[in-house]
Amino acid sequence: MDGQKKTYYVSIANGEISQSATSSPWNFKIEATDEEITTLREYFDENYTHELGNFVRAHIPYVEYHHDKDNDAYDIGMQKIYSMIYDLGDKQARNHIESMGILNQPPNP
Template identity: 60%
Template sequence: MSEGKRTYYIGVGDGLITQDPECSPWNFKIEATDDEITQLREYFDNNYANEQENFYRAHVPYLQYHYDRENDAYDKTLLKVYGMIHRLGDETAKKHIESMGILKN
């Protein structure tokens, strides 16, 4: 483990960031500094706000998903989340994200 980094367990679906692998189900194990975790938390917070907007916008039947700015923002932030987890994650996390085929080289 690099100096200044600690082990965290990440749950992408619910925005979980914890150091306790037993507290809740998680998807990825990463090694991150406090600043990196702060950035990841901001990404999750941004997507939570976008999800709230998307909930209200979902009740507009004529608006298609791919024409909705809030959905675009959510998707872009989610790619940032996966990119960060790929960069900081263990080999299992890296391989899983690579298998998803969502990140550009």
Template identity: 60%
Template sequence: MADERKKTYYVSMATGEISQLKTASSWDFEIQATDREIAELREYFDQNYSTDWQAFWRAHVPYVQYHYDRENDAYDRTLTKIYEQIYRLGNEEAKAHIRSLGILPAENETNE
């Protein structure tokens, strides 16, 4: 059974890296999460990595506009899930930064 104690992790949005080492590389957010929550966050990053490649190949079909592109829609939805998860698990600095981006619906910010 997975360990349900929360541990500190550092998340990089650019690389999708999740590390317990604060000095391992540059990071954007500090979060407290269980093993299960980290597995879920990792799955979201993996989904976006896969969707990003699909969008890359689709980009070579110039007649499909961005707002009609399923891959971009899927990427955007998953990115929102990533930010929601980080907001829920993040420290006050992470929450303040995500609020400042204005990318989450207001009801998500109040369900802390």
């Protein structure tokens, strides 16, 4: 793998990372190396695993959202994803993430 940055388009909802701006809808445009894309993909994959755990928890009425480790892990994962997109993104991506305020939240223990 080389350290050359390429343009990618990221969709948060489905965790898709593409080099084509026209193949599917996207939220953020980033410039990243192959290694950075691998890391971002791992973050999306980890969050998908936590989503499955959240689905199961949603069917157990006595487990509250704020007492669920999968929800905490998912939230932390989303902060990692948005932080990485912020670091690699264009000005529009950074402005949008700043407006969300997601990176200003303290991490969960």
